[in-house]
Amino acid sequence: xxxxxxxxxxxxxxxxxxxxxxxxxxxxxxxxxxxxxxxxxxxxxxxxxxxxxxxxxxxxxxxxxxxxxxxxxxxxxxxxxxxxxxxxxxxxxxxxxxxxxxxxxxxxxxxxxxxxxxxxxxxxxxxxxxxxxxxxxxxxxxxxxxxxxxxxxxxxxxxxxxxxxxxxxxxxxxxxxxxxxxxxxxxxxxxxxxxxxxxxxxxxxxxxxxxxxxxxxxxxxxxxxxxxxxxxxxxxxxxxxxxxxxxxxxxxxxxxxxxxxxxxxxxxxxxxxxxxxxxxxxxxxxxxxxxxxxxxxxxxxxxxxxxxxxxxxxxxxxxxxxxxxxxxxxxxxxxxxxxxxxxxxxxxxxxxxxxxxxxxxxxxxxxxxxxxxxxxxxxxxxx
Numbered sequence: 001x002x003x004x005x006x007x008x009x010x011x012x013x014x015x016x017x018x019x020x021x022x023x024x025x026x027x028x029x030x031x032x033x034x035x036x037x038x039x040x041x042x043x044x045x046x047x048x049x050x051x052x053x054x055x056x057x058x059x060x061x062x063x064x065x066x067x068x069x070x071x072x073x074x075x076x077x078x079x080x081x082x083x084x085x086x087x088x089x090x091x092x093x094x095x096x097x098x099x100x101x102x103x104x105x106x107x108x109x110x111x112x113x114x115x116x117x118x119x120x121x122x123x124x125x126x127x128x129x130x131x132x133x134x135x136x137x138x139x140x141x142x143x144x145x146x147x148x149x150x151x152x153x154x155x156x157x158x159x160x161x162x163x164x165x166x167x168x169x170x171x172x173x174x175x176x177x178x179x180x181x182x183x184x185x186x187x188x189x190x191x192x193x194x195x196x197x198x199x200x201x202x203x204x205x206x207x208x209x210x211x212x213x214x215x216x217x218x219x220x221x222x223x224x225x226x227x228x229x230x231x232x233x234x235x236x237x238x239x240x241x242x243x244x245x246x247x248x249x250x251x252x253x254x255x256x257x258x259x260x261x262x263x264x265x266x267x268x269x270x271x272x273x274x275x276x277x278x279x280x281x282x283x284x285x286x287x288x289x290x291x292x293x294x295x296x297x298x299x300x301x302x303x304x305x306x307x308x309x310x311x312x313x314x315x316x317x318x319x320x321x322x323x324x325x326x327x328x329x330x331x332x333x334x335x336x337x338x339x340x341x342x343x344x345x346x347x348x349x350x351x352x353x354x355x356x357x358x359x360x361x362x363x364x365x366x367x368x369x370x371x372x373x374x375x376x377x378x379x380x381x382x383x
Contacts, residue, residue, distance in 0.1 A: 060144040060151070063198050064112065066125065066137055070198065072118035075178060077141055080110035080154055082188055107188045110141070110156065115178040116209035116298075116307055123308070123346040126181060129161040130236055130344045132256070136160055137183075143193065148200050150193035158186035162238050164344065166310070169231040169296075173211040177298065184240055208301050209308075216263065218294040218315060221276065227269040229332070231296065232262035234310070236342050258342045261294065261312055264323060267331040277317050277335075291316045291340075297348070306348035313341030 062074040087103035090096075114122070128135045136158040143152035163182040216225045239254040265273075276292075279285045294312040299305065315337045323332035 060146045061148065062112075063142040063144065064114075064118075064122065065140040065142065066121055067139065069119070069121055071122040072114070073199075074141070075113040075115065077113075077143075077154075078111040079108045080141070080156070080185070080188060081108050082106070082190075083108060107156075107185050109162065109182050109184050110154075110159070110188075111180055111182040112141070113178060113180050115176060120346060123344075126161065126164055127344050127346060129238070130164060130342065134160050134238065136186075142198060144198060147197070149195055149197050151195075152193050153191050155189040155191065156183075156185035156187070159183040160238070160240065162240055164236045166234040167211070168233050169211055169214045171212050171214075171229045175211045177209040177211045177213070209298060210301070213299040213301065213303060215297045215299060215303075216294065217297075218312075219292045221272045221292070224265060224269050224272040228263045228265045230264040234259045234261070234342070236344075256342075258339045261315060261337045261339050263335050263337075264332050265335070267322065267333045270320070270333045270335065273317065273320065273333075273335050277320050280317050286316065288314070307346075309345045309348060311341075311343045311345070312339045313343075315339055 062077045064071050064074055083106050084102040085104045085106055087101050088098045090098060125135060125137055137160075138157050139159065140156070141154040142150045143154075144150050161181060161183045163180070165180040165182075167177070167179065169177070214231065216228050216231065218225055236259065237257040239257065241254060280290055291314040294315050296310040296312070297306045298308040298310075300307055317335065317337050319334075319336040321334050321336075323334050325331060
Protein backbone atom coordinates (compact mmCIF):
# COMPACT_ATOMS: atom_id res chain seq x y z
CA UNK A 1 0.00 0.00 0.00
CA UNK A 2 1.35 3.44 -0.94
CA UNK A 3 2.05 5.55 2.13
CA UNK A 4 0.47 9.02 2.39
CA UNK A 5 -0.17 11.65 5.02
CA UNK A 6 -3.73 10.63 5.82
CA UNK A 7 -4.57 9.72 9.39
CA UNK A 8 -5.61 6.07 9.87
CA UNK A 9 -9.33 5.52 10.05
CA UNK A 10 -10.84 5.01 13.47
CA UNK A 11 -12.08 1.59 14.44
CA UNK A 12 -15.72 1.17 13.53
CA UNK A 13 -18.18 -1.70 13.50
CA UNK A 14 -19.72 -2.39 10.10
CA UNK A 15 -23.41 -1.64 9.71
CA UNK A 16 -25.60 -4.72 10.11
CA UNK A 17 -28.50 -4.30 7.67
CA UNK A 18 -32.10 -4.43 8.76
CA UNK A 19 -34.20 -7.38 7.68
CA UNK A 20 -35.76 -5.29 4.87
CA UNK A 21 -32.33 -4.20 3.62
CA UNK A 22 -31.06 -7.74 3.94
CA UNK A 23 -33.92 -9.28 1.97
CA UNK A 24 -33.66 -6.60 -0.73
CA UNK A 25 -29.98 -7.35 -1.28
CA UNK A 26 -30.63 -11.08 -0.99
CA UNK A 27 -33.08 -10.92 -3.91
CA UNK A 28 -30.27 -9.59 -6.11
CA UNK A 29 -27.87 -12.25 -4.97
CA UNK A 30 -30.30 -15.09 -5.65
CA UNK A 31 -30.35 -14.19 -9.34
CA UNK A 32 -26.75 -14.80 -10.28
CA UNK A 33 -23.20 -14.76 -9.09
CA UNK A 34 -23.97 -15.31 -5.42
CA UNK A 35 -24.87 -18.91 -6.20
CA UNK A 36 -21.12 -19.47 -6.00
CA UNK A 37 -20.52 -17.27 -2.99
CA UNK A 38 -19.04 -14.44 -5.11
CA UNK A 39 -20.19 -10.85 -4.48
CA UNK A 40 -22.73 -9.59 -7.02
CA UNK A 41 -21.57 -6.01 -7.53
CA UNK A 42 -22.49 -3.28 -9.95
CA UNK A 43 -21.61 0.34 -10.61
CA UNK A 44 -19.74 2.22 -7.90
CA UNK A 45 -19.88 -0.77 -5.57
CA UNK A 46 -18.02 -2.90 -8.12
CA UNK A 47 -15.39 -0.22 -8.63
CA UNK A 48 -14.91 0.19 -4.89
CA UNK A 49 -14.62 -3.56 -4.48
CA UNK A 50 -12.10 -3.82 -7.34
CA UNK A 51 -10.05 -1.01 -5.83
CA UNK A 52 -9.91 -2.79 -2.49
CA UNK A 53 -8.97 -6.10 -4.14
CA UNK A 54 -6.09 -4.39 -5.96
CA UNK A 55 -4.56 -3.17 -2.74
CA UNK A 56 -1.54 -5.05 -1.46
CA UNK A 57 -1.05 -7.04 0.64
CA UNK A 58 -4.19 -9.22 0.60
CA UNK A 59 -3.40 -11.84 3.23
CA UNK A 60 -4.73 -10.94 6.65
CA UNK A 61 -7.15 -11.87 9.41
CA UNK A 62 -10.76 -12.75 10.01
CA UNK A 63 -12.84 -11.08 12.70
CA UNK A 64 -16.36 -11.56 14.07
CA UNK A 65 -19.10 -9.04 14.82
CA UNK A 66 -22.23 -10.17 16.73
CA UNK A 67 -25.29 -7.94 16.95
CA UNK A 68 -23.20 -4.91 16.01
CA UNK A 69 -20.46 -5.59 18.58
CA UNK A 70 -16.88 -6.50 17.63
CA UNK A 71 -16.09 -9.72 19.53
CA UNK A 72 -12.58 -10.60 18.37
CA UNK A 73 -10.22 -12.07 15.81
CA UNK A 74 -10.68 -15.57 14.40
CA UNK A 75 -8.03 -18.13 13.51
CA UNK A 76 -9.89 -19.32 10.41
CA UNK A 77 -13.29 -19.47 8.71
CA UNK A 78 -14.69 -22.31 6.61
CA UNK A 79 -17.67 -22.63 4.25
CA UNK A 80 -20.59 -20.23 4.60
CA UNK A 81 -21.16 -20.10 0.84
CA UNK A 82 -24.45 -20.04 -1.05
CA UNK A 83 -25.38 -22.84 -3.43
CA UNK A 84 -28.33 -23.85 -5.58
CA UNK A 85 -30.26 -27.04 -4.92
CA UNK A 86 -30.50 -29.46 -7.85
CA UNK A 87 -33.81 -31.20 -8.57
CA UNK A 88 -33.77 -34.33 -10.75
CA UNK A 89 -36.63 -36.12 -12.45
CA UNK A 90 -37.05 -38.56 -15.27
CA UNK A 91 -37.58 -36.89 -18.60
CA UNK A 92 -37.77 -37.62 -22.31
CA UNK A 93 -40.04 -39.81 -24.39
CA UNK A 94 -38.72 -43.06 -22.96
CA UNK A 95 -38.08 -41.70 -19.47
CA UNK A 96 -34.50 -43.02 -19.81
CA UNK A 97 -32.55 -39.99 -18.61
CA UNK A 98 -32.78 -37.50 -15.76
CA UNK A 99 -33.72 -33.88 -16.25
CA UNK A 100 -32.12 -31.41 -13.85
CA UNK A 101 -33.04 -27.93 -12.64
CA UNK A 102 -32.38 -25.56 -9.77
CA UNK A 103 -34.96 -25.75 -7.01
CA UNK A 104 -33.91 -23.22 -4.40
CA UNK A 105 -30.99 -21.86 -2.41
CA UNK A 106 -28.98 -23.37 0.42
CA UNK A 107 -27.10 -21.14 2.85
CA UNK A 108 -24.28 -23.37 3.99
CA UNK A 109 -23.12 -23.70 7.60
CA UNK A 110 -20.30 -21.43 8.75
CA UNK A 111 -17.47 -22.88 10.84
CA UNK A 112 -15.11 -20.64 12.77
CA UNK A 113 -11.92 -21.54 14.62
CA UNK A 114 -11.12 -19.40 17.65
CA UNK A 115 -9.22 -19.34 20.91
CA UNK A 116 -9.80 -18.03 24.39
CA UNK A 117 -9.30 -14.35 23.61
CA UNK A 118 -12.76 -13.46 22.29
CA UNK A 119 -15.11 -10.95 23.92
CA UNK A 120 -17.56 -12.20 26.52
CA UNK A 121 -20.57 -11.87 24.19
CA UNK A 122 -19.24 -14.66 21.97
CA UNK A 123 -18.90 -17.13 24.85
CA UNK A 124 -22.33 -16.13 26.15
CA UNK A 125 -23.78 -17.22 22.80
CA UNK A 126 -22.09 -20.62 23.17
CA UNK A 127 -23.21 -20.90 26.78
CA UNK A 128 -26.85 -20.13 25.98
CA UNK A 129 -26.82 -22.55 23.04
CA UNK A 130 -25.35 -25.44 25.03
CA UNK A 131 -27.72 -24.74 27.92
CA UNK A 132 -30.76 -25.71 25.81
CA UNK A 133 -31.44 -22.28 24.30
CA UNK A 134 -31.28 -22.19 20.49
CA UNK A 135 -30.39 -18.47 20.43
CA UNK A 136 -30.45 -16.88 16.99
CA UNK A 137 -27.77 -14.30 16.27
CA UNK A 138 -27.09 -11.74 13.55
CA UNK A 139 -23.53 -10.85 12.69
CA UNK A 140 -20.75 -10.27 10.19
CA UNK A 141 -17.49 -12.06 9.44
CA UNK A 142 -14.88 -9.54 8.36
CA UNK A 143 -11.88 -10.35 6.19
CA UNK A 144 -9.01 -7.89 6.48
CA UNK A 145 -5.68 -7.28 4.82
CA UNK A 146 -2.42 -7.36 6.75
CA UNK A 147 -3.07 -3.81 7.95
CA UNK A 148 -6.39 -4.94 9.50
CA UNK A 149 -8.49 -2.95 7.03
CA UNK A 150 -11.74 -4.67 6.05
CA UNK A 151 -11.75 -5.90 2.42
CA UNK A 152 -14.70 -8.36 2.51
CA UNK A 153 -17.80 -8.82 4.67
CA UNK A 154 -19.94 -11.92 5.07
CA UNK A 155 -23.21 -10.87 6.74
CA UNK A 156 -25.45 -13.54 8.29
CA UNK A 157 -28.85 -13.46 9.94
CA UNK A 158 -30.68 -15.65 12.48
CA UNK A 159 -27.77 -18.06 12.93
CA UNK A 160 -28.11 -21.01 15.33
CA UNK A 161 -25.09 -22.85 16.76
CA UNK A 162 -25.22 -26.48 15.67
CA UNK A 163 -21.82 -27.77 16.87
CA UNK A 164 -19.12 -26.88 19.38
CA UNK A 165 -15.93 -28.94 19.15
CA UNK A 166 -13.37 -28.95 21.96
CA UNK A 167 -10.06 -30.60 20.95
CA UNK A 168 -8.11 -33.03 23.09
CA UNK A 169 -6.50 -31.96 26.36
CA UNK A 170 -3.06 -33.40 27.11
CA UNK A 171 -1.11 -32.90 30.32
CA UNK A 172 2.17 -33.19 28.44
CA UNK A 173 1.40 -30.67 25.69
CA UNK A 174 2.18 -26.96 25.55
CA UNK A 175 0.12 -26.39 22.41
CA UNK A 176 -2.34 -23.47 22.40
CA UNK A 177 -5.92 -24.55 23.05
CA UNK A 178 -8.76 -23.44 20.82
CA UNK A 179 -12.07 -24.78 19.57
CA UNK A 180 -14.41 -24.79 16.59
CA UNK A 181 -17.94 -23.40 16.48
CA UNK A 182 -20.33 -24.19 13.62
CA UNK A 183 -23.57 -22.31 13.08
CA UNK A 184 -26.36 -22.37 10.49
CA UNK A 185 -27.48 -18.98 9.17
CA UNK A 186 -30.97 -18.41 7.85
CA UNK A 187 -29.53 -16.11 5.18
CA UNK A 188 -26.08 -14.96 4.09
CA UNK A 189 -25.00 -11.87 2.18
CA UNK A 190 -21.56 -11.13 0.72
CA UNK A 191 -20.51 -7.53 0.24
CA UNK A 192 -17.42 -5.41 -0.28
CA UNK A 193 -15.51 -4.33 2.79
CA UNK A 194 -15.88 -0.84 4.23
CA UNK A 195 -12.12 -0.26 4.45
CA UNK A 196 -12.47 0.45 8.17
CA UNK A 197 -9.58 -0.63 10.39
CA UNK A 198 -10.34 -3.13 13.12
CA UNK A 199 -8.36 -3.72 16.34
CA UNK A 200 -5.17 -5.67 15.70
CA UNK A 201 -5.64 -7.47 18.99
CA UNK A 202 -8.68 -8.50 20.97
CA UNK A 203 -9.14 -8.91 24.68
CA UNK A 204 -6.54 -11.00 26.49
CA UNK A 205 -9.06 -13.11 28.45
CA UNK A 206 -8.05 -16.71 27.96
CA UNK A 207 -5.49 -15.77 25.32
CA UNK A 208 -2.79 -17.98 26.87
CA UNK A 209 -5.00 -21.04 27.17
CA UNK A 210 -2.90 -24.22 26.72
CA UNK A 211 -3.89 -27.84 26.14
CA UNK A 212 -2.22 -28.89 29.39
CA UNK A 213 -4.02 -26.34 31.59
CA UNK A 214 -7.07 -28.24 32.80
CA UNK A 215 -8.59 -29.86 35.88
CA UNK A 216 -11.17 -32.65 35.95
CA UNK A 217 -13.41 -33.62 38.84
CA UNK A 218 -15.93 -36.47 38.90
CA UNK A 219 -17.94 -36.88 42.05
CA UNK A 220 -16.48 -39.58 44.31
CA UNK A 221 -13.46 -40.06 42.03
CA UNK A 222 -11.50 -36.92 42.92
CA UNK A 223 -8.28 -38.68 43.94
CA UNK A 224 -8.06 -40.62 40.66
CA UNK A 225 -9.03 -37.59 38.52
CA UNK A 226 -5.97 -35.78 39.87
CA UNK A 227 -3.81 -38.09 37.70
CA UNK A 228 -5.73 -37.83 34.40
CA UNK A 229 -3.14 -37.28 31.65
CA UNK A 230 -5.41 -36.90 28.63
CA UNK A 231 -9.02 -36.10 27.73
CA UNK A 232 -10.18 -36.98 24.23
CA UNK A 233 -11.94 -34.40 21.99
CA UNK A 234 -15.50 -33.44 22.93
CA UNK A 235 -18.05 -32.54 20.24
CA UNK A 236 -21.47 -31.19 21.23
CA UNK A 237 -24.10 -31.17 18.44
CA UNK A 238 -27.58 -29.74 17.93
CA UNK A 239 -29.09 -31.26 14.76
CA UNK A 240 -31.59 -29.05 12.94
CA UNK A 241 -34.50 -30.07 10.76
CA UNK A 242 -34.72 -27.59 7.89
CA UNK A 243 -38.05 -26.87 6.23
CA UNK A 244 -37.46 -24.86 3.07
CA UNK A 245 -39.75 -21.86 2.64
CA UNK A 246 -38.74 -19.88 -0.43
CA UNK A 247 -35.13 -18.84 0.14
CA UNK A 248 -35.35 -19.16 3.93
CA UNK A 249 -35.92 -22.01 6.34
CA UNK A 250 -37.69 -22.78 9.56
CA UNK A 251 -35.35 -24.75 11.79
CA UNK A 252 -36.65 -27.19 14.36
CA UNK A 253 -34.14 -28.50 16.87
CA UNK A 254 -33.67 -32.23 17.34
CA UNK A 255 -32.45 -33.73 20.64
CA UNK A 256 -28.93 -32.58 21.47
CA UNK A 257 -26.11 -35.08 20.87
CA UNK A 258 -23.58 -35.23 23.72
CA UNK A 259 -20.20 -36.96 23.39
CA UNK A 260 -18.69 -39.67 25.54
CA UNK A 261 -16.13 -38.52 28.09
CA UNK A 262 -12.95 -40.53 27.43
CA UNK A 263 -9.93 -40.08 29.70
CA UNK A 264 -6.50 -41.65 30.19
CA UNK A 265 -4.69 -42.10 33.51
CA UNK A 266 -2.02 -44.37 35.04
CA UNK A 267 -3.29 -47.87 35.78
CA UNK A 268 -1.80 -47.59 39.27
CA UNK A 269 -4.16 -44.67 40.04
CA UNK A 270 -7.30 -46.09 38.37
CA UNK A 271 -8.57 -48.04 41.39
CA UNK A 272 -11.65 -45.83 42.05
CA UNK A 273 -12.67 -46.11 38.38
CA UNK A 274 -12.16 -49.89 38.48
CA UNK A 275 -14.45 -50.14 41.52
CA UNK A 276 -17.10 -47.99 39.82
CA UNK A 277 -16.82 -50.13 36.66
CA UNK A 278 -17.24 -53.32 38.68
CA UNK A 279 -20.34 -52.01 40.44
CA UNK A 280 -21.87 -50.25 37.44
CA UNK A 281 -21.15 -52.74 34.64
CA UNK A 282 -20.29 -56.14 36.14
CA UNK A 283 -22.71 -56.00 39.09
CA UNK A 284 -25.34 -54.15 37.07
CA UNK A 285 -25.80 -51.34 39.60
CA UNK A 286 -26.41 -48.85 36.80
CA UNK A 287 -29.39 -46.82 37.95
CA UNK A 288 -29.66 -43.05 37.95
CA UNK A 289 -28.28 -42.87 41.48
CA UNK A 290 -25.05 -44.59 40.39
CA UNK A 291 -24.42 -42.09 37.57
CA UNK A 292 -22.14 -39.19 38.47
CA UNK A 293 -21.76 -35.47 37.72
CA UNK A 294 -18.44 -34.09 36.55
CA UNK A 295 -16.71 -30.76 35.96
CA UNK A 296 -13.90 -29.96 33.51
CA UNK A 297 -12.15 -26.63 34.10
CA UNK A 298 -9.87 -24.91 31.57
CA UNK A 299 -7.30 -22.91 33.52
CA UNK A 300 -5.21 -19.77 33.13
CA UNK A 301 -1.38 -20.02 33.10
CA UNK A 302 -1.32 -19.69 36.91
CA UNK A 303 -3.30 -22.97 37.06
CA UNK A 304 -5.69 -21.34 39.55
CA UNK A 305 -8.02 -19.00 37.64
CA UNK A 306 -10.83 -20.86 35.89
CA UNK A 307 -11.34 -19.47 32.37
CA UNK A 308 -13.99 -21.88 31.07
CA UNK A 309 -16.04 -24.67 32.60
CA UNK A 310 -17.65 -27.70 30.96
CA UNK A 311 -20.06 -29.58 33.22
CA UNK A 312 -21.26 -33.14 32.61
CA UNK A 313 -24.52 -34.58 33.86
CA UNK A 314 -25.29 -38.29 34.41
CA UNK A 315 -21.94 -39.82 33.56
CA UNK A 316 -22.01 -43.61 33.31
CA UNK A 317 -18.87 -45.74 32.95
CA UNK A 318 -19.12 -48.46 30.29
CA UNK A 319 -15.57 -49.47 29.28
CA UNK A 320 -12.01 -49.66 30.62
CA UNK A 321 -9.08 -50.81 28.49
CA UNK A 322 -5.27 -50.73 28.67
CA UNK A 323 -3.42 -48.24 26.47
CA UNK A 324 -0.71 -49.92 24.33
CA UNK A 325 2.71 -48.73 25.44
CA UNK A 326 6.34 -49.35 24.57
CA UNK A 327 9.52 -49.50 26.61
CA UNK A 328 9.39 -48.84 30.35
CA UNK A 329 6.62 -46.25 30.16
CA UNK A 330 4.12 -46.45 33.00
CA UNK A 331 1.05 -48.55 32.17
CA UNK A 332 -1.97 -46.43 31.27
CA UNK A 333 -5.67 -47.21 31.14
CA UNK A 334 -8.42 -45.59 29.09
CA UNK A 335 -11.78 -45.01 30.76
CA UNK A 336 -14.93 -44.36 28.69
CA UNK A 337 -18.12 -42.82 30.09
CA UNK A 338 -21.39 -41.86 28.45
CA UNK A 339 -22.81 -38.42 29.20
CA UNK A 340 -26.44 -37.27 29.10
CA UNK A 341 -25.97 -33.50 29.44
CA UNK A 342 -23.10 -31.14 28.71
CA UNK A 343 -23.01 -27.42 29.51
CA UNK A 344 -20.48 -24.65 28.96
CA UNK A 345 -19.76 -21.49 30.97
CA UNK A 346 -17.21 -18.70 30.89
CA UNK A 347 -15.38 -18.67 34.21
CA UNK A 348 -16.14 -20.74 37.26
CA UNK A 349 -19.66 -22.01 37.85
CA UNK A 350 -20.99 -20.11 40.84
CA UNK A 351 -24.24 -21.95 41.48
CA UNK A 352 -25.81 -25.33 41.04
CA UNK A 353 -27.24 -26.66 37.80
CA UNK A 354 -30.43 -28.58 37.27
CA UNK A 355 -28.65 -31.88 37.86
CA UNK A 356 -26.21 -30.78 40.56
CA UNK A 357 -26.22 -29.15 43.99
CA UNK A 358 -23.31 -27.86 46.01
CA UNK A 359 -21.71 -30.32 48.43
CA UNK A 360 -18.95 -30.22 51.03
CA UNK A 361 -15.38 -29.88 49.69
CA UNK A 362 -13.72 -33.21 48.84
CA UNK A 363 -10.62 -34.29 50.76
CA UNK A 364 -7.29 -32.95 49.51
CA UNK A 365 -5.86 -35.19 46.76
CA UNK A 366 -2.32 -36.60 46.91
CA UNK A 367 0.66 -34.83 45.35
CA UNK A 368 0.35 -34.53 41.59
CA UNK A 369 1.63 -32.61 38.61
CA UNK A 370 -1.23 -30.14 38.61
CA UNK A 371 -2.24 -27.85 41.50
CA UNK A 372 -3.97 -29.57 44.38
CA UNK A 373 -6.59 -26.89 44.83
CA UNK A 374 -10.01 -28.22 43.82
CA UNK A 375 -13.49 -26.83 43.76
CA UNK A 376 -16.40 -28.49 45.53
CA UNK A 377 -18.29 -30.96 43.43
CA UNK A 378 -22.05 -30.54 43.29
CA UNK A 379 -24.18 -33.44 44.39
CA UNK A 380 -26.62 -34.42 41.71
CA UNK A 381 -30.36 -34.68 42.19
CA UNK A 382 -32.18 -37.92 41.65
CA UNK A 383 -34.42 -37.79 38.68
